[in-house]
Amino acid sequence: MKIRAIAAIGLAALAAISVTACRDSRGGAAADNGNVTIMVGGIDKVIYLPAMLTQQLGYFKDEGLNVSLKTEPAGATAENSLISGDVQGVVGFYDHTIDLQTQDKCIQSVVQMADVPGEVEVVGTRQADAIRSPADFKGKKLGFTSPGSSTDFLTQYLATKAGVSTADYTGVKAGAGTTFISALNNGQIDAGMTTDPTVAQLINSGQAKIMLDMRTVDGTRAALGGLYPSSSLYMNCDFVAQHKQTVQKLVNALVKTLKYINTHSAQEIADKMPADYAGGNKDLYVKAINDTKAMFNADGKMDADGAKNVLNVLAQFSPKVKPKKDRIDLSKTYTTEFVDKVAG
Structure with missing residues (x-):
């Protein structure tokens, strides 16, 4: 019985390895075929607008690629799809590459689309007089996307920088979009960090006011003391090394889109996006894009000092990064190899 049990375990392990190998093989072969x-x-x-805009403009297709875009509500869940090998890349916050290095996983940003978070700290109108800055966070309920998310760490940083301990406020998982709006209206949160088009909807309806705006370089420097690279396309280091031609094509397409964003109006950009993204209010969607588009750079290159600032924030508040901060090799978390080769 013991021999058969051991044999069964061995066969199961071999089968699992075979499945993983097949999946990786199919993924690589598919990528090589575009x-x-x-x-x-x-x-x-809107902070991740370049992904769909590139698709809508036909730039992926121009590079000979057949790109399928999928979505998860948060970057923390999106990264799991990359780790499992279900997708070849993730459009999400750069800070995930640092977080994953602490788990001995090599993930690289191959095109850095923004040098600032594009996040906004909004306060419910009823609390606007009581919460004027992070110094007023004590005793309040603060919303973020999910525990361990970029918005969670940034909230902790803002509070601590203002002299408020993370134990002095209550962090609430508020999600994004309708769930965030509902949490604010129902009193589940007093304030919180979110992005457009949610910000535009809240401000336009009078449900909230902006306390801190990290959609611009000046606003980000004022809030965080430096840049905070965010929206990026990050991929497994092995995939990047083995499929350079495919990665170059992806980067070519995305950088072309970044240039489009920097040379076209919010109205022109909105006109290219899927109609349902406007949520039935095209004018408000145009405003959301207009208020956020300044976050996107035009060349896709990483700001080295910004990358250091991201590590500084995570080293203080990420339970994974904090004990390993001195062993983080930032040079492995991003590469400019491909953006440096983009023509024009």
Whole structure:
């Protein structure tokens, strides 16, 4: 019985390895044939607009790629799809590459689309007089996307920088979009961090006011003391090394889109996006894009000092990064190899 049990375990392990190998093989072969699947951490968020805009403009197709875009509500869940090998890339926050290095996983940003978070700290109108800055966070309920998310760490940083301990406020998982709006209206949160188009909807309806705006370089420097690279396309290091031609094509397409964003109006950009992204209010969607588009750079290159600032924030508040901060090799979390080769 013991021999058969051991044999069964061995066969099961071999089968699991075979399945994984087949999946990796299919993924690599598909990529070499121009088929790429990318997970976006909230495909309708304006901070990740370049992914769908590239698709809509036909730039992926121009590069000979057949890109399938999928979505998860948050970057923290999107990264799981990459780790499991279900997708070849993720459009999400750069800080996940640092977080994953602490788990001995090599993930690289191959095109850095934004040097600032694009996040906004909004306060419910009823609390606007009581919460004027992070110094007023004590005793309040603060919303973020999910525990361990970029918005969670940034909230902790803002509070601590203002002299408020993370134990002095209550962090609440508020999600994004309708769930965030509902949490604010129902009193589940007093304030919280979110992005457009949610910000535009809240401000336009009078439900909230902006306390901190990290959609611009100046606003980000004022809030965080430096840049905070965010929206990126990140991929497994092995995939990047083995499929350079495919990665170069992806980067070519995305950088072309970044240039489009920097040379076209919010109205022109909105006109290219899927109609349902406007949520029935095209004018408000145009405003959301207009208020956020300044976050996107035009060349896809990483700001080295910004990357250091991201590590500084995570080293203080991420339970995974904090004990390993001195062993983090930032040079492995991003590469400019491909953006440096983009023509023009």
